[in-house]
Amino acid sequence: MRKIINPFSLLLFVLLFSCKKEGQECVLDNEVLGIQIDFELERLEDQFFEARTKEDFSYLLDAHPLFAQNYLQMGTYSERDDLIEELLWANKDTLLIDLYQEVRTYFADISELELELRTAFKHIKYHYPEFKVPKVYTVVTGFGSDIYLDKDILVIGLDYYLPFEHRFQPPDLPLYITKRYQREYLVPMVVKAISTQFNRTDMSQNTLLAEMIYYGKSYHFTKSILPCTPDEYIIGYTADEVAACFANEVMIWSHFVENDLLFTTNPFEIRKYVGEAPYTDAISPDAPGRIGRWLGWNIVDDYRFNNKFSLQEMMLESDTEKIFRQSGYKPRP
Template structure:
């Protein structure tokens, strides 16, 4: 019986890998995508103040109406801003590697979403808004390079759980997160399950669009945090079931289990060992299970109701040895 189970598992794995390789081969054979990258931060900090009007004419969308010119001139001349620009220049003076990665990402996007708009790419130095590191909107993709300088950069004064994602390798996952906002409808019911499935869809999208990235990189965890979730999956799930949290609309639950946080809040001794957002990770496993057990296109899955998706997922957490 054990040999039979192993054989079945291997067969399913081989079929899955073959299907994935066929998709990747098809994507490789599609025409190359060439995206135009505009280095706005270079233009801004290398433009003399007396030529500000020319810069505003070239990039009007970066200069909101009502903001006096003196604000921009002061920023151009501010020593701290200039130093930050120099730090960005040290790391990203040549953006060729990142441009190739973005083009490869959009080849994947175009394969799964043929009508998706190919954007103009703008790199900027913004205000260190970690909630908007990369923004895909309409025909523009804006990337805030000051938030990809490396977790231990001297300019960062953020909690460690945020800084761990200020790495170059997080750029593509952040782009997919922003892209997903236009593809995944918000949960109809504000339950914990709805939140978990929403983020699970987002993470599954990263599975398809970023096939060479690790699970840790896709969700923004350290490798040991992924390991913690894998080792404690059955315990997390049992806690959600026993506490009857799945269909609860308690407004505190997102802060405990799906929002950015230093750790998840079970109100147990394990809290400090856990990573934040374990609900997102569980939602990801549910969506993966659904896609393994149902013949549904990814586009249709993204639109599905959370409750229906969960019920059809046949999700069972991996048992942990006692």
């Protein structure tokens, strides 16, 4: 896949994305920003690492019952004290303490993160008035979990989002995935996780197209909620990879058409194009991995904009073949 100097630019749909361009600055819609939401973020990593006794931890579990029940799974312990003993043990682990200190240094001020999350939740509330904003907790997990989300709470493991050059990195992730665990990717990851609540894609056909549409909806939703966020932070490519994909869109699409890939149900073939991988070797060693997801994003974009659907209408459509047919998708030459 050749590299280019001037990337192909998508047409910006100002109103649908609630964002306008003034020079190079992206300005969010005041109507969205004016929405009132019940938003609360609590930094639990400080409270938990400052706790020293069983009484301290017992107080924290009582003070944060949803966190204790939903995230710590307190109900799975035969005795409450068993969970407290685990927490006390973790607080004495020297590596975990060291990791916590590094998180405290790098994330000393998370006011910008708090603002980004608040703004994202306002955008979701704008499109989905019934959306319940989860209470947000930050923690240090010892690389146990990056993002936990349910209908009540959102838990962010800040240790996953230390700089890529940092000596602490998630131990079980390959390098090409670890590079996506950076501060800039955090809020897009959260929004993509939330998108699953609204994504009604029918996966029962088990086709590559269904997978492409599912992920395409996820990325389209995320871009709609974070209109000023560059594409690379949404899909997890570099800026050069995004530019190269657009420059080679005709070639990429031709590969899918000529090899009759869209309706294949072969799981090994599907994985080649939407599964995690450093590159899509079936197309080119220079083609980034998960390129089927990127192509699905383009199809979903065209489906919504060519038919003037609302975000809700687009996310509710379950028929992947209908989405493809009505998208009128054609690669940009």
